Amino acid sequence: MPKRVLLGLLLACGLAAPALAQEPKTGGVVNAVIQPEPPGLMLAQVQNGPTQMVSGNIFEGLLRYSPKLEPLPELAESWSVSEDAKTYTFKLKKGVTWHDGKPFTAADVLFSMEMLKQTHARARTNLAQVDKIETPDDYTVVFTLKQPFGPFLGIFEVGSMPIVPKHLYEGTDWKTNPYNNAPVGTGPFMFKEWQKGSFIRLVKNPNYHEKGKPYLDEIYWQIIPDAAARSVAYETGKVDVLPGGSVENFDVPRLSKLKDTCVTGAGWEFFSPLAWLWLNNRQGPLADKRVRQAIMYAVDRDFAKDVIWNGLGKVATGPSASTIKYYTDDVKKYPYDPAKAKALLKEAGYKGEKIRLLPLAYGETWQRWGEAVKQNLMDVGMNIETIATDVAGGNQKIGDWDYDIAFTYLYQYGDPALGVGRNYISSNIAKGQVFNNVEGYSNPEIDKLFADGAVATPDSKRKELYEKAQKILVEDVPVAWMLELQFPTITRCKVKNLITTGIGVNDGFKDAWLDK
Amino acid sequence: MLSFVAQRVLKGVIVLLAIVVLNFFLIRLAPGDPAVVMAGEAGASDQVFVKQLREKFGLDKPLPEQLFIYVKGVVSLDLGFSFRQQAPVAKLIGERLPATLLLTLTAFAISLMLGILFGTFAARFAGTFLDTAITVFALIFYAMPIFWVALMGILLFSVTMDWLPSFGYETVGANLTGLSHAVDVAKHLIMPAMTLGLFFMATYTRMTRASMLEVKRLDFVKTARAKGLSDAVIQRRHVLRNALLPVVTLAGVHSGTLIGGAVITETVFAWPGIGRLMYDALLQRDYNLLLGVFVICSAMVLIFNLITDLVYRLVDPRIEFAS
Numbered sequence: 013m014p015k016r017v018l019l020g021l022l023l024a025c026g027l028a029a030p031a032l033a034q035e036p037k038t039g040g041v042v043n044a045v046i047q048p049e050p051p052g053l054m055l056a057q058v059q060n061g062p063t064q065m066v067s068g069n070i071f072e073g074l075l076r077y078s079p080k081l082e083p084l085p086e087l088a089e090s091w092s093v094s095e096d097a098k099t100y101t102f103k104l105k106k107g108v109t110w111h112d113g114k115p116f117t118a119a120d121v122l123f124s125m126e127m128l129k130q131t132h133a134r135a136r137t138n139l140a141q142v143d144k145i146e147t148p149d150d151y152t153v154v155f156t157l158k159q160p161f162g163p164f165l166g167i168f169e170v171g172s173m174p175i176v177p178k179h180l181y182e183g184t185d186w187k188t189n190p191y192n193n194a195p196v197g198t199g200p201f202m203f204k205e206w207q208k209g210s211f212i213r214l215v216k217n218p219n220y221h222e223k224g225k226p227y228l229d230e231i232y233w234q235i236i237p238d239a240a241a242r243s244v245a246y247e248t249g250k251v252d253v254l255p256g257g258s259v260e261n262f263d264v265p266r267l268s269k270l271k272d273t274c275v276t277g278a279g280w281e282f283f284s285p286l287a288w289l290w291l292n293n294r295q296g297p298l299a300d301k302r303v304r305q306a307i308m309y310a311v312d313r314d315f316a317k318d319v320i321w322n323g324l325g326k327v328a329t330g331p332s333a334s335t336i337k338y339y340t341d342d343v344k345k346y347p348y349d350p351a352k353a354k355a356l357l358k359e360a361g362y363k364g365e366k367i368r369l370l371p372l373a374y375g376e377t378w379q380r381w382g383e384a385v386k387q388n389l390m391d392v393g394m395n396i397e398t399i400a401t402d403v404a405g406g407n408q409k410i411g412d413w414d415y416d417i418a419f420t421y422l423y424q425y426g427d428p429a430l431g432v433g434r435n436y437i438s439s440n441i442a443k444g445q446v447f448n449n450v451e452g453y454s455n456p457e458i459d460k461l462f463a464d465g466a467v468a469t470p471d472s473k474r475k476e477l478y479e480k481a482q483k484i485l486v487e488d489v490p491v492a493w494m495l496e497l498q499f500p501t502i503t504r505c506k507v508k509n510l511i512t513t514g515i516g517v518n519d520g521f522k523d524a525w526l527d528k
Numbered sequence: 529m530l531s532f533v534a535q536r537v538l539k540g541v542i543v544l545l546a547i548v549v550l551n552f553f554l555i556r557l558a559p560g561d562p563a564v565v566m567a568g569e570a571g572a573s574d575q576v577f578v579k580q581l582r583e584k585f586g587l588d589k590p591l592p593e594q595l596f597i598y599v600k601g602v603v604s605l606d607l608g609f610s611f612r613q614q615a616p617v618a619k620l621i622g623e624r625l626p627a628t629l630l631l632t633l634t635a636f637a638i639s640l641m642l643g644i645l646f647g648t649f650a651a652r653f654a655g656t657f658l659d660t661a662i663t664v665f666a667l668i669f670y671a672m673p674i675f676w677v678a679l680m681g682i683l684l685f686s687v688t689m690d691w692l693p694s695f696g697y698e699t700v701g702a703n704l705t706g707l708s709h710a711v712d713v714a715k716h717l718i719m720p721a722m723t724l725g726l727f728f729m730a731t732y733t734r735m736t737r738a739s740m741l742e743v744k745r746l747d748f749v750k751t752a753r754a755k756g757l758s759d760a761v762i763q764r765r766h767v768l769r770n771a772l773l774p775v776v777t778l779a780g781v782h783s784g785t786l787i788g789g790a791v792i793t794e795t796v797f798a799w800p801g802i803g804r805l806m807y808d809a810l811l812q813r814d815y816n817l818l819l820g821v822f823v824i825c826s827a828m829v830l831i832f833n834l835i836t837d838l839v840y841r842l843v844d845p846r847i848e849f850a851s
Contacts, residue, residue, distance in 0.1 A: 041701060043700070043701075048808065049808070051612045051613045051614065052613065052614050057614075058614075060566075133567065133576075133577035136576075136577075187584075187614065192614065193615075207800065208620070208623050208624065208800065209623075209624060209627070209697075209798075209799075209800025209801070209804060209805070210696060210697055210698075210700065210798075210800045211696075211700045213700075213701075230701070232700050232701055234695075234696070234700060234798075235798065235800075236695050236696075236798040237795045237798060237804055237807075237808075238795050238796045238798070240679060240682075240796075241682065241694060241695050241796055241797065241798055244682050244683075244686060244687055244694045244695070245694060245695055247687055248686055248687060248690065248694055250693070250694070250695070401559070402560070402811055403560075403565065403811060404558075404559070404560025404561070404562075404564070404565045404811065404812065404813045405558065405559040405560045407560065407561075407564050407565060408559045408560050408561060408564060409559065411564055442575055444564075444578070445564075445567075445575065445578060446564060446567070447567075
């Protein structure tokens with residue numbers, strides 16, 4: 013890893029300067045919390061957050077990404093791009109073996125791509141850009157694209173493109189393959205045991221291809237369903253790592269004051285979770301741009317950041333998080349200004365029509381945020397009714413466009429072509445689906461900008477297109493952007509180097525060590 | 529008695545099938561779709577993906593056909609496949625059932641034993657300070673919600689005093705065997721079992737007390753006294769035994785409530801039982817898993833009720849089994 017990246021990381025993690033001098037120590041067991049219990053560990057087939065958090069240790073991708081989202085080697089040791097930006101050649105690392113001792117080769121990569129096209133929605137969308145994949149030798153993979161695709165080098169981290177063992181899956185029914193329950197990867201840790209409802213145990217891979225790593229002997233992922241009980245488990249010393257989002261935010265200040273406790277918001281740069289309010293552009297008062305703009309002025313987002321999220325995160329300026337490529341803050345600004353909100357509502361002729369607000373059913377923090385936003389909106393004269401649902405019920409309502417305002421947060425995956433455009437382009441308006449363009453915003457200019465942005469070369473051209481798109485969207489307010497979220501990871505300070513990349517705890521514990 | 533049991537089992541099977549059909553529709557009435565939930569968790573929701581999931585789970589078929597497939601499966605003792613966990617429902621429940629049985633049966637035993645004991649004392653010393661003390665004690669646990677008792681227990685016994693573990697079934701990573709493992713599990717069991725048990729104990733205490741006071745006034749107790757029997761014998765053999773019938777009835781009814789209570793207790797204490805499995809399945813709209821848990825819970829309630837009927841006979845030999 014380049015020195016400047018390491019330094020940046022350490023500063024980002026809030027580690028003191030002496031940490032630079034410390035040599036990693038080997039050995040030790042780390043207990044971490046996993047919430048909720050993953051449905052499975054076969055990363056190529058199950059893609060939810062907890063699965064990646066555990067399986068990011070078992071499987072690997074071709075690349076990892078620094079906090080600045082520069083590609084770093086993992087299973088690929090080097091890569092090159094052709095002049096016309098259509099051919100990407102990856103040189104694979106030699107001497108890598110699967111956990112069962114079989115060698116890892118280019119055939120595994122080729123096979124994985126075939127599997128992912130069928131089992132991984134995000135990978136399938138990304139791979140749709142690929143015309144052909146060739147493996148001229150055992151350690152070279154060549155992707156030829158149909159047309160240049162700007163974010164292509166950004167789609168190879170373990171969660172987006174996990175590499176699976178061909179020799180265990182080829183010719184089998186993937187869904188019922190016994191290795192789904194005892195996954196075999198190339199990663200730093202090997203699957204050992206899963207007691208459903210209790211814990212998942214991973215042990216060190218003694219033949220890991222990065223010499224000397226991993227440093228830890230074992231990881232126990234403890235399954236504790238209640239948020240308060242997870243806090244207590246940390247307080248009583250039963251767990252050492254609380255990954256982002258595993259305790260309620262109001263517990264964070266208390267836990268961070270405990271002895272030998274370190275807190276960091278780092279490790280979310282790749283995902284860049286951005287929270288916003290879906291605004292149903294189709295009907296009622298919200299069909300008027302001025303009402304949507306009024307909402308932006310009416311909501312006190314600094315309050316939400318400082319009080320509800322304990323100061324972590326950043327007020328969003330528009331559809332892109334500041335951590336992803338081509339972000340610009342040269343857009344219309346919406347400071348907290350209730351007077352302006354009232355004026356806009358008046359101008360739009362809002363007469364107190366009822367507006368339904370759906371908070372996100374992800375626990376107390378989101379509930380409180382829902383209440384704060386409701387209060388803000390009522391303060392400027394909006395008639396807000398909160399609708400309580402659970403996650404499944406909420407998703408259905410949003411997917412069926414049966415809402416007026418609804419909370420959400422989505423990952424952006426480092427590039428507007430991967431995680432931003434999908435929420436604003438009109439071809440993504442499809443009833444019954446969530447997380448696409450459920451607000452019903454339709455603007456041919458935006459459609460064209462995102463379509464061109466994905467394939468434009470060089471980078472400066474992409475920048476120009478995406479900056480323009482951001483300006484238009486911020487003016488139109490199809491949704492009300494709230495915060496760039498940072499979920500705090502709480503650890504015992506003796507757990508060093510836990511977060512070293514922009515993928516954070518989802519990238520595995522291979523660099524982590526215990527200062528015993 | 530055998531024909532009585534056979535008849536009850538037959539009736540039970542019919543009730544169970546009715547429960548299956550009712551639950552099947554009830555679950556589907558709730559808004560939310562398992563395919564959308566799973567697509568949501570994967571952070572991607574394109575038409576193809578959701579369609580693929582719906583086909584995979586058979587959710588694209590008409591509802592009556594889905595019901596027919598499910599009931600056919602249940603009749604041949606196949607509870608189906610969990611959408612989300614990608615495993616047979618019977619296997620998932622089988623892994624979790626022992627923990628729930630351990631928890632609920634322990635809680636049940638604690639509540640019955642303490643409840644009857646306290647109730648007997650309260651009745652014996654009715655109107656005294658001891659009676660009031662027991663009543664207040666029982667009412668406190670009856671009035672407090674289970675989750676709150678659980679959290680307070682954790683705060684006191686785990687955080688402050690560090691006597692008992694706050695979560696889980698055993699010490700993870702300790703690899704204990706034999707007696708030391710049993711002791712370890714027992715230590716983990718104390719708080720969840722007490723939390724669940726104390727709530728029900730309160731009802732049994734009150735019920736035993738009231739019932740005993742009522743029986744005490746009856747003529748046959750006077751006769752027993754006239755016969756010169758000792759107070760202890762009268763209380764135990766005549767009063768308590770006759771007073772127990774309503775308690776047994778209540779205990780039978782509680783078997784279902786106990787499982788309901790286990791959902792909360794298992795969640796707070798991270799106890800790996802079917803209560804939690806049910807809770808997760810509900811949130812994720814994992815229809816087959818949820819129905820499977822319902823079937824097992826209903827079967828357990830029916831079995832408990834059958835046992836209750838048999839116990840009636842033991843408690844009061846005058847009761848005969850009508851066949």
